[in-house]
Amino acid sequence: MNANANANTGLDADADDERHPQGGKTGQGYAWEEEYKRSWDLLLEDDQGSLQGVVLSMQQQQLLLKRRRLNRDTAAVHRGIIRQVFVVLDLSRAMTEMDLRPTRLECTLALLEAFVAEFFDQNPLSHLGIIVTRDGVADKWAELSGNPTDLVNAITLKSNRETAGEPSLQNALELARRSLSHVPAHVSREIIVLYASLTSCDPGNILDTVKALADDRIRVSVVGLAAELQICKTLCSATKGTYGVVMNEPHYKDLLFDHVPPPPLTILGQQTSNMVTMGFPTTRVFDTLVLCSCHQTPVKKGHECPRCAAILCEIPTDCCVCSLTLVSSPSLARSYHHLFPVANFSEVALAAITPSSPRSCFACLAPFPVMDPARPVVAGVAGVAGVAGAMVTSRSACPRCGTHYCVDCDVYIHETLHNCPGCTSLSSIATTSTSTSASASLLPRQ
Secondary structure (H helix, E strand, C coil): CHHHHHHHHHHHHHHHHHCCCCECCCCCCEHHHCCCCCHHHHCCCCCCCCCHHHHHHHHHHHHHHHHHHHCCCCCCCCECCCEEEEEEEECCHHHHCCCCCCCHHHHHHHHHHHHHHHHHHHCCCCEEEEEEEECCEEEEEEEEECCHHHHHHHHHCHHHHCCCCCCCHHHHHHHHHHHHCCCCCCCEEEEEEEECCCCCCCCCCHHHHHHHHHHCCCEEEEEECCCCCHHHHHHHHHCCCCEEECCCHHHHHHHHHCCCCCCECCCCCCCCCCCCCEECCEEEEEEEEEECCCCCCEEEEEEECCCCCCEECCCCEECCCCCCEECCHHHHHHHHHHCCCCCCCEECCHHHCCCCCCCECCCCCCECCCCCCCCCCCCCCCCCCCCCCCCCCCCEECCCCCCEECHHHHHHHHHHHCCCHHHHHHHHHHHHHHHHHHHHHHCCCC
16 A cells, blocks of 8 residues: 555656746756757758758757857947956855756856956956855955956865855945945946845845945946845846846856956946056066065066066056056057957848859858758748748858858957958058058159
């Protein structure tokens, strides 16, 4: 009798799992199980027994995902290229949940480590710091620094991976606000909160902290790992930040990496132009060990301040002797791509490809695959699903110069190069032609 009851209980449990509200879109499992799919079921042969059509279809889906991630706001707006950003990390018991693999904490630390590297690659003049909150208190893992090595070391330290108690959102925000209070007005001050708990153990009224952050013009954005919270919406709305709730690991990465580009200056009073004094230090190699002025550590290679001749071990930074902002000229030039972004390339529809169209990518010279017009149109592409000839192609065109690129070069141009090779080559040709014409006009007449 007991065996039958246990068997019935097991069947009921299986039925409950199938009807569980957290089941994926397919209704066959949980949301975190959707990544593990029977991909071999998609390999269906065509009439000739070939798998080429399936492979091309899978490639088209990858192209679609790449293009959707690539499209971004390229409007010319005011942005702060010098940023001081604190990342607030929740280390409460809620970070031990396993809805993100392997746990919320491990997934967050892995993404945060990649975020640090990408942040300093795209924002070489900015500084980043890390604050954690657990057991109702807030603590600093790393001060504001322009050295990504110090931040990565703090993230990978094993003793920093311990979770305990409940977080205190107010204490973490107050600690970040006090640390950003001395930052000059021309610097963009931001706080990014990675919050996993549904509660907050605060010593006072957190709405007072929200008002103080808004008065200090500090932008606060929140990435929620659990359900949506009203206090987080209020915080982001009052400080002109953004708020997003994670659905899965790729969505988590997208939400976090959306904070890599500098945000537009939407707060009144931040759009005024300011002249900032900067110095370009000279890199020197010494025969003997010397003490750097910033960390008091012996070094054999350092950067000499052009104003006070102090030796510093890393740039960009502020000179600890004369407070001059020290940067390198390549870093300063690389920061301007946020102010003048490359326009989004438009997809070239199959109907627009003619015999005179380029047969290879303008950048890498890789030949474009030959598309078959008889193949079905892929739905949901750039809002033209169902239109004849609107099938996903493996090429995109610059709206200014009209040159065609493959998707890999499209991604590389927008994420790394930040310049269109076609526009650059055309401007170089125009400059050369102008110089040649000017030289010919200066030649004496025979």
